[in-house]
Amino acid sequence: xxxxxxxxxxxxxEKGKDVELRCDPIxxxxxxYWYRQRLGQGLEFLIYFQGNSAPDKxxxxxxxxxxxxxxxxxxxxxxxxTQQEDSAVYLCASSLVGGSKSExxxxxxxxxxxx
Amino acid sequence: xxxxxxxxxTLSVQEGDSAVIKCxxxxxxxxxxxxxxxxxxxxxxxxxxxxxxxxxxxxxxxxVTLNKTAKHFSLHxxxTQPEDSAVYFCAASGSGGYQKxxxxxxxxxxxxx
Numbered sequence: 001x002x003x004x005x006x007x008x009x010x011x012x013x014e015k016g017k018d019v020e021l022r023c024d025p026i027x028x029x030x031x032x033y034w035y036r037q038r039l040g041q042g043l044e045f046l047i048y049f050q051g052n053s054a055p056d057k058x059x060x061x062x063x064x065x066x067x068x069x070x071x072x073x074x075x076x077x078x079x080x081x082t083q084q085e086d087s088a089v090y091l092c093a094s095s096l097v098g099g100s101k102s103e104x105x106x107x108x109x110x111x112x113x114x115x
Numbered sequence: 116x117x118x119x120x121x122x123x124x125t126l127s128v129q130e131g132d133s134a135v136i137k138c139x140x141x142x143x144x145x146x147x148x149x150x151x152x153x154x155x156x157x158x159x160x161x162x163x164x165x166x167x168x169x170x171x172x173x174x175x176x177x178x179v180t181l182n183k184t185a186k187h188f189s190l191h192x193x194x195t196q197p198e199d200s201a202v203y204f205c206a207a208s209g210s211g212g213y214q215k216x217x218x219x220x221x222x223x224x225x226x227x228x
Contacts, residue, residue, distance in 0.1 A: 042204060042220040091158055106158025
């Protein structure tokens with residue numbers, strides 16, 4: 001079946017512009033995660049959605065970052081007033097249920113370059 | 116919060132040899148330890164996981180071991196093949212409802228034909 005998809009696959013933007021990244025999770029998956037992966041680095045947790053519960057935003061690095069998810073469907077990650085240090089691959093993952101009880105399925109990521 | 120350290124950061128082995136990647140974690144409450152493989156240009160994919168009620172788990176050429184007392188766990192790949200070349204991430208998580216999964220920094224494995 002269809003996996004997690006993300007769009008765009010690549011995004012080049014000028015410093016100071018806003019960007020919006022999209023994630024389409026696997027149908028039926030109640031949990032959705034956003035991670036940031038800087039070049040040669042590990043996975044940095046950003047935000048987690050679980051059903052209708054309040055999202056865990058503890059990983060968002062600044063108030064320029066925000067994310068929304070409508071129900072158990074699409075999620076968007078928005079970065080306002082982008083900075084060069086925002087350049088990274090942004091990965092989205094979904095799982096059937098949350099926490100350690102279910103495998104996370106990752107999308108291919110969006111590579112963001114801020115010039 | 117949880118802190119996961121992973122080493123080595125890079126590893127080169129000859130085809131057919133074994134590869135071992137080691138991780139340590141800080142939170143004694145963590146009890147779920149997945150390993151992910153990330154190929155170039157793709158998202159990570161779960162390859163094996165282990166829970167704290169077992170000390171070892173094996174799946175064909177891949178095995179994971181867990182030492183809860185020492186708070187470390189390892190990935191073992193035997194008879195390595197060129198297609199094993201990738202970045203491998205270890206991770207740790209607690210249980211009970213939502214628990215954030217904390218990832219290691221990753222190990223870039225190169226299998227030389």
